[in-house]
Amino acid sequence: MTFLSVNVNKIAVLRNSRGGSEPDVVQAARACLDAGAHGITVHPRPDARHIRAADVYALGGLAGARGVEFNLEGNPFAPPREGYPGFLALCEAVRPAQATLVPDGDDQLTSDHGFDFLRDAGRLQPLVRQLRDMGCRVSLFADAWDPRRSEGIEHAAQIGADRIELYTGPYADAFDRGEQACMLERFAAIARRAQAAGLGVNAGHDLSQANLGAFLAAVPGVLEVSIGHALIGEALHAGLSATVRGYLAILDRAAGDPYR
Numbered sequence: 001m002t003f004l005s006v007n008v009n010k011i012a013v014l015r016n017s018r019g020g021s022e023p024d025v026v027q028a029a030r031a032c033l034d035a036g037a038h039g040i041t042v043h044p045r046p047d048a049r050h051i052r053a054a055d056v057y058a059l060g061g062l063a064g065a066r067g068v069e070f071n072l073e074g075n076p077f078a079p080p081r082e083g084y085p086g087f088l089a090l091c092e093a094v095r096p097a098q099a100t101l102v103p104d105g106d107d108q109l110t111s112d113h114g115f116d117f118l119r120d121a122g123r124l125q126p127l128v129r130q131l132r133d134m135g136c137r138v139s140l141f142a143d144a145w146d147p148r149r150s151e152g153i154e155h156a157a158q159i160g161a162d163r164i165e166l167y168t169g170p171y172a173d174a175f176d177r178g179e180q181a182c183m184l185e186r187f188a189a190i191a192r193r194a195q196a197a198g199l200g201v202n203a204g205h206d207l208s209q210a211n212l213g214a215f216l217a218a219v220p221g222v223l224e225v226s227i228g229h230a231l232i233g234e235a236l237h238a239g240l241s242a243t244v245r246g247y248l249a250i251l252d253r254a255a256g257d258p259y260r
């Protein structure tokens, strides 16, 4: 069984667009867990464009109270700044069940590549150890489509990581073009190599109800998918009709009010 961890970054995007606290990320996370999601993911960015440190603390508390996995994603090399204490400091404070390290820069619109393990293993090793000492399972964001980056995937196991997370953005793009077959073969091959090295395999980025089934059918043993962007968009579409009907019911009641 593959676990679903819902990424609630996009709820915070909406909230921050108006200031204030609505829509509330903790309430959204609670709804996801009530519906059966296995965990909650957030990927706070140093510029606090969506998830803020306070959200991380609140969601960590919710996950702890509900006994579900909290997956905290981020770049461990990004320096702290005002409003962002740094990835390791956040992990120290909330002790997420899983820390997913992602090598992205502040200037990126979103995550778009995994680690180059041949190059990055040395500097990752002490961080992996620190996070494991905090009690976190450690997962490293990994490419499957770019042979140069996935070349040293076994190094992830050698430096003590528990899992990799396959960056599925290129798969989602290929799926949209109807050209996913060759991409799926590459993902399946890297997943098998990682598993042979003793690593668990997670996956995420741009997965959706349209492309998830084919991915899981082709790639063996995926332990967890973290999904946010498409899931929150799909949830908006799924909920729009009912919400509009709710407003119309209010207007109907008001029209029948003789004191109006």
Ligand SMILES: CC(=O)[C@@H](O)[C@H](O)COP(=O)(O)O
Pocket (backbone or CB within 6 Å): 007, 009, 010, 042, 043, 045, 073, 102, 109, 110, 111, 141, 204, 205, 228
């Ligand atoms: C690592 C990954 O693929 C996701 O965490 C993704 O980066 C979400 O981040 P944004 O919501 O900022 O795009």
Ligand SMILES: NCC(=O)COP(=O)(O)O
Pocket (backbone or CB within 6 Å): 007, 041, 043, 073, 165, 203, 204, 205, 206, 207, 226, 227, 228, 229, 230, 231
């Ligand atoms: N790790 C991937 C994630 O958390 C969500 O990515 P996306 O579904 O928002 O693209």
